[in-house]
Amino acid sequence: MELQTLTYLVVGATFALYIGIAIWARAGSTKDFYVAGGGVHPVTNGMATAADWMSAASFISMAGLISNMGYGGGLFLMGWTGGYVLMACLLAPYLRKFGKFTVPAFIADRYYSKTAAAVAVICLLVMSITYIIGQMTGVGVTFSRFLGVTNETGIYLGMGIVFCYAVFGGMKGITYTQVAQYCVLISAYTIPAIFISFQLTGIPLPQLGLGGTLAGTDTTLLARLDQVVTDIGFGQYTTSVAGSTLNMFVYTISLMIGTAGLPHVIIRFFTVPTVAAARSSAGWALVFIAILYTTAPAVAAMARYNLISTVHPNVLTGEQLVVQDGGLVYDQRPDWMQRWEVTGLLRWEDKNNDGRIQYYNDRNPAMAERAAAVGWAGNELTVNADIIVLANPEIALLPNWVIALVAAGGVAAALSTAAGLLLAISSAFSHDLLKKIFMPTLSEKGELMAGKIAMAFSIVLAGWLGLNPPGFAAGTVALAFGIAACSIFPALMMGIFNKKMNKEGAIAGMIAGLIVTLFYVFAHKGIFFVKGTEYLGLIGGANSFFGITPEAFGTIGALVNFGTAYVVSKITPACPEHITHMVEDVRTPRGSKAIDGAH
Amino acid sequence: MDKSGQAYWYAVLKLVAGILGVWALVSYGFGILLAPALNNIMIGGYPFGFWWAQQGSMYVFIALIFIYARLMGNLDRKFDVHEE
Structure with a gap:
């Protein structure tokens, strides 16, 4: 069958499946809308978290960037998986015990302050919108190629579809839709990788194929790749570091702590039945994520090899x-x-x-x-680095159905994350900001409506900014992680591990972390990512802070956050006694109750 | 916090410190700082430092979370703070 027709068919069929599930599981009450009625099994939850987590950045963009960067690209792999260890050990079980179902709700109670909650909501909104811009970039790339439309039309189409199922489905729809999306995107990612690994090395498992020898020779793939890329003037594949080792180090930290501070991922751990389940859920999520993440470096290296041997046929003849x-x-x-x-x-x-x-x-x-x-x-x-994964099966001359499947996977990845983020935005805005702070009399119906309006607004804004994205999908998403790293993560961690942290410290820390990070990021990428408003001169040129790139700067922001919070907490009134008792209570699993959804 | 509660919390902190020690060793240690040295060793066609950065650390992360969940479960029962 014609590739174009096949693509329409496969993408269409998967859409129908997701929307079908969303309608079937349409949410009723507000609590249902946010947390899917409480009891989701850790394995199911892990799979949904994985789909939620693996966005266009992971699926479409990451392997392409690794392909360009070589060894240094490992920062994405370690950064985006290592964060789960932090989440499992430092946050998830305690937040679950706390029994609130959004991050700002935790901040509000722990720091006994509506101002703290409002600051957290602002951090969360800035972070989520940045993240969705990255998704829209990915959606644009996918549609522009596979549906034969322009980048712009691709983004508009994506906006419409995300809006439909985020707004009509709610979390329950999203939990099961995301299980379906996981299945689609993981097969779309691994099937071509298996084909290509087998073609090149005779080993079907890409994780081993990457270390394998090229079929018909006794040279390993990586050794040959090193040779080929250095022949045409690039740095050695297995040792190249983008920027300095210091930058790779702090970039990895930023992605890790950003992961642990991502509200739309943390929210997942409020939906498991027990504290013990919250611990193992993070592990299950990581298992499902690692299937893609350990395949990605193989995709990256093999795509680089295939691309170069396509344009330099002499690679194959030696x-x-x-x-x-x-x-x-x-x-x-x-x-x-x-x-x-x-x-x-x-x-x-x-x-x-x-x-x-x-x-x-x-x-x-x-x-x-x-x-x-x-x-x-x-x-x-x-x-363009963002096309590598999508073009990969074509470069390797795989059958059309594989190419169509990859298109469906790319769309699934971008849409699932966007939907999860929109949900976090909607609950932060309508519940934590409007209902809890500004309009306590808001009815349940009004709250739902406000949430949907917030979603619609964010989609339009992110889509508009996505037309002129601040970088490749994975780079933009890394910026979002930096924002989560510098604002949300320190506040959550200190809330659990430092009984004495008071509201003044937490508020000052979040504001300082966010401002310092945004100042550095906007200097490179423009104020609120609007092109033409960069002010690099003001900070003394690009990457002027010890050669650290804006994507890696979240680590510095987090240090500023911790430091400011510590100093301010020392010179302001101590944390009240009932709060220290509450923190002590959060630290033990016993007495964890069903999620407090009553409001 | 009573005495047993405090002992529990210290045990938890010790465990978390151990887990995060390994976590930092495999990623920041083997994967980044020591990678150039480890690259002199080849494992299954991979330079070893490269392998840690693009494969090995992720497998260790998964193991760490399940080990953590398991040991925490033991601690909870030992200090009698587990969920009913």
Whole structure:
């Protein structure tokens, strides 16, 4: 069957499935809407959390970035999985014992302050919107290629669909929809990886294939890849670090503590039956996540190898790459390149007019010299990192049904996370901000309505900003993690592990952490990510703080948060006694009650 | 907090410190700081430091959470604070 038709069919069928589940499980009361009636099994919850968690950034974007970065890309892998250890040990069981079902509700009670809750809601909204921008970037890339529409139309379509099931479904719809989405996206990710791993190394399991030897030779894949990329002037694949080791270190920390502070993931651990279940739920979530995350580095390395051997056919014959008349003849390029050229995300420019594609690192002076000697006039091929995963099965010439399945997976990943985030936004706005702080008389119906309006507003805003995204999907999402890391995580952690932390300390800490981080991020990416409002001059150039990139800056923000909170708590009135007792109570599992949904 | 409660909390903190010690060792230690040195060793076609950063640390993370959940369950019962 024609690829285009098949794609419509597969994507359409999965949509029908999700929407069907959402309608079938349509939420009734407010409590149902948020926490799916309380009792969700840890394994089910783990799977739903995994789908919720693995967004367009993980599915579409991450392997592409690793593919470009090589070894240094491991920061995404360690950062986005290591956070679960922190969550399981430091937060989830205690928040579950506390028995509230949103993060601001915990902050409000623990810090006996509506102001603290309001600050937390603001942090949460900034973080969630940034995150959704990243999702919209991913949705745009997916639709632009597979449905043959422009990036813009892709984003509009995605906005409409996310709105439908987030608004009509609620959490219950989302929990079961997300189980279905997990199944779709994990098969979409692993099936092509298995095919490709088998093609290249003869080992079907990608996790082992990555360490395998290339079929028909006795060179390992990684050794050959190192050789090929250095031949065309890039850094060695297995050792390259993007930026400095310090930056990789703090970037990883930022992603880890950001993970543990993500409200839409934490909310999942309020929905398990017991404190013990909250502990193991994080483990189950990580099992399901790791299936994708341990496959991703194989996808990354194999895609890099396949891409280079496509444009430099000499890779396969073992001949020199940098030679006169080297590179693929443009007119003989494979179909997939033509298809991606339409989206503008893959571009070729014949700089030396020889009708061949020369792909190499022309920013490496030694390489540029070698290339010039054989008549190459600069790198001619630009490939957007966000297309690597989606193009991967095409590059490896896999059957059309696999390509269609990957499209469905990409859409599932982007939509599931957006829906979970929208839910966190809606509950933060309508319940924690309006009902608890500004309009205590708001009816249940009014609250639901306000929540839906907040969702609609966020979708429109994120979609609009997504038209001019601040970076690749994974990079934008990393920014969101930095924001969670600098604001929410320290407040939660101190709330449990420091009995003496008072409201003044927590509020000052959150505000200081958020402001410092946003100041640095906006300097690079524009004020509220609006293009053209960057103020790099003010901070002395890009990455001026010890070479730390804006995506990694959340760690610094978190340190500022902890430090400010500590100092302020020392010079302001002590935390009241009933609060210290409450914290002591939260630390023991006994007496955990059903979730307090009454309001 | 009474005496037993305090003893329980110290036991919990000790356990968490142990878990997070391993957590930091495999990721920040093996995966980042020691990776260049470990890359001299090859394991199943992988340079070892590279393997920790892109595979190994994740497997250890999973194990850590289940070990933590299990040991916490034991602690809860030992100090008689488990859920009924």
